[in-house]
Amino acid sequence: MTARIERPLSPHLQTYRVTLTMALSIIHRATGIALYFGTLLLSWWLIAAASGPGAYANVQAFTGSIIGKLIVFGYTWALLHHLVSGIRYFFWDLGYGFKANEREALTWGALIAGISLTVLVWIIAYTVGGGR
């Protein structure tokens, strides 16, 4: 094997000025990680429903608690934010929205839509079921 060539490394976070699109890119990844582990909650809930009343009551006790509610609320936001933020990537994948004002608008849109949809879903949830 020949000597390792010292290749230039691509600069990492500390090199760049913080911008909105960069922050949202990090949030996209962070919400992705949160959803990854949040899937355990979805899985637990389905398994409990298939297991019986006792197991299901445990899930409901958890999602009804303050911590449980916070986690499910956070999960809802992470899911909906990752969704609308991901739709932004579809635009970019297709070659649209690369002008400075366009990418700012898309990014603000994703941030606002993610929060609005989360609030909307929880309003519906409380209207329909009076909370969990």
Add this chain to the structure above:
Amino acid sequence: MSRPSSMRTPLGRVRNLGSSHSGTTDFWRQRLTAVAMTLLIVPVIVIVLMLIGRNQAGAAQILGSLPIAIILALFIIASAWHMKIGMQIIIEDYIHNEKLKLASVMANNFFCIAVALASIYAILKLSSGV
């Protein structure tokens, strides 16, 4: 440089070791599953909202219905696949120790497959009404 370097030229070394032309597979599947979930998210949220406030018997009855079981199963397959690819990208970005990277990629696969299989098994069990 402890060992003598190969007599092969740099070009010769990289020939046939280059692109396998499958580099965009994960990129494509990430988008495929993303579009699938974008289409499925509204019915999935409606299903979850339908279940709020119900006890196990009520929830099991709704989850056992055919269209709902299929929608949830599709959503779980898409999300498990999507998160497997996403987490692998994160692992490959930040873990530089080769053995730890391999172990993490493997654990990621196990986690995603286990979550998907457990969820789908639960849905099938609810559908069979046991």
